[in-house]
Amino acid sequence: MKRWLKRALRWDERSDYEKSVALYRLRYRVARAASPAGLGLRRLMRWAGTDKDRPDGHSYGPVYAEALRPYRWRAIRLLEIGIGGTDDEAGGRSLLAWLAYFPRAHVVACDLQDRSALAGGRLVIRQLNQGDPGDLGRLAADGPFDVIIDDGSHLSAHQLLTFRALFDGLAEGGLYVIEDVQTSYWHREVGGVAWDGAAPQSEAFGATCVGWFLELAKHLNHAEFLDPADPALLAYARQIRRITFEHNLILIQKGHNDARSNTVGRP
Numbered sequence: 027m028k029r030w031l032k033r034a035l036r037w038d039e040r041s042d043y044e045k046s047v048a049l050y051r052l053r054y055r056v057a058r059a060a061s062p063a064g065l066g067l068r069r070l071m072r073w074a075g076t077d078k079d080r081p082d083g084h085s086y087g088p089v090y091a092e093a094l095r096p097y098r099w100r101a102i103r104l105l106e107i108g109i110g111g112t113d114d115e116a117g118g119r120s121l122l123a124w125l126a127y128f129p130r131a132h133v134v135a136c137d138l139q140d141r142s143a144l145a146g147g148r149l150v151i152r153q154l155n156q157g158d159p160g161d162l163g164r165l166a167a168d169g170p171f172d173v174i175i176d177d178g179s180h181l182s183a184h185q186l187l188t189f190r191a192l193f194d195g196l197a198e199g200g201l202y203v204i205e206d207v208q209t210s211y212w213h214r215e216v217g218g219v220a221w222d223g224a225a226p227q228s229e230a231f232g233a234t235c236v237g238w239f240l241e242l243a244k245h246l247n248h249a250e251f252l253d254p255a256d257p258a259l260l261a262y263a264r265q266i267r268r269i270t271f272e273h274n275l276i277l278i279q280k281g282h283n284d285a286r287s288n289t290v291g292r293p
């Protein structure tokens with residue numbers, strides 16, 4: 027940055043956090059200006075710096091690009107749980123990608139940490155704990171949402187609690203994405219964190235995020251069951267058109283699923 031500009035902005039007097047907020051605001055303006063241009067999502071993710079599509083990060087870009095395309099030009103409401111950042115950096119990388127990709131979207135984002143410095147324009151920020159049912163109830167009141175992305179703590183218990191709290195607030199035809207579900211398989215410490223996963227062969231796996239959604243996936247064909255279905259799973263299954271399992275991702279598409287069997291229960 028030029029010396030005179032730095033001086034005018036009192037750049038050297040700012041903390042690293044304040045500098046990162048200022049840079050975020052600049053990038054937000056670029057994102058807003060660029061959004062009608064229709065640039066590809068993967069390119070925008072790389073520009074924003076989110077680890078969702080990076081050689082040393084996740085490879086979610088192609089999946090998101092395909093799944094989010096139908097929502098692109100609509101005035102959607104998008105919620106993301108997990109903003110990122112550190113004590114020195116304000117985070118919000120994926121939010122820049124969403125704001126640049128969806129020119130008409132209103133975005134709500136939340137985090138355990140206070141990231142309110144990023145709020146403004148089409149972006150609302152909440153500070154909350156996704157492991158707290160009261161916090162999740164208040165978040166649901168910000169809905170209904172067309173797209174919900176859970177990129178928060180990645181604990182199975184939180185992923186399931188959050189889905190159950192927010193599913194009613196997902197609009198008909200809406201998309202719910204859970205990232206980093208590999209933690210369902212981690213029943214030993216990985217990366218210094220004690221995850222709440224289970225071995226896939228064990229009975230306990232059914233209580234993990236992947237295990238629970240696999241069971242729910244069975245119920246999408248509830249019309250073909252010869253025996254009574256699990257009532258709680260059936261209530262969800264009737265409102266889910268599709269569940270997709272990708273590498274470390276689960277995508278749930280909401281929609282009526284009440285078609286009757288052409289055989290079972292018919293005279």
Ligand SMILES: C[S@@+](CC[C@H](N)C(=O)[O-])C[C@H]1O[C@@H](n2cnc3c(N)ncnc32)[C@H](O)[C@@H]1O
Nearest residue numbers: 076108109110119120137138155156177178179
């Ligand atoms: C992987 S980062 C999010 C990255 C961001 N979505 C991106 O792609 O640039 C995960 C975030 O979840 C937040 N988080 C962790 N536990 C949480 C909880 N219990 N409730 C809400 N947010 C939480 C962390 O503070 C962290 O900022």
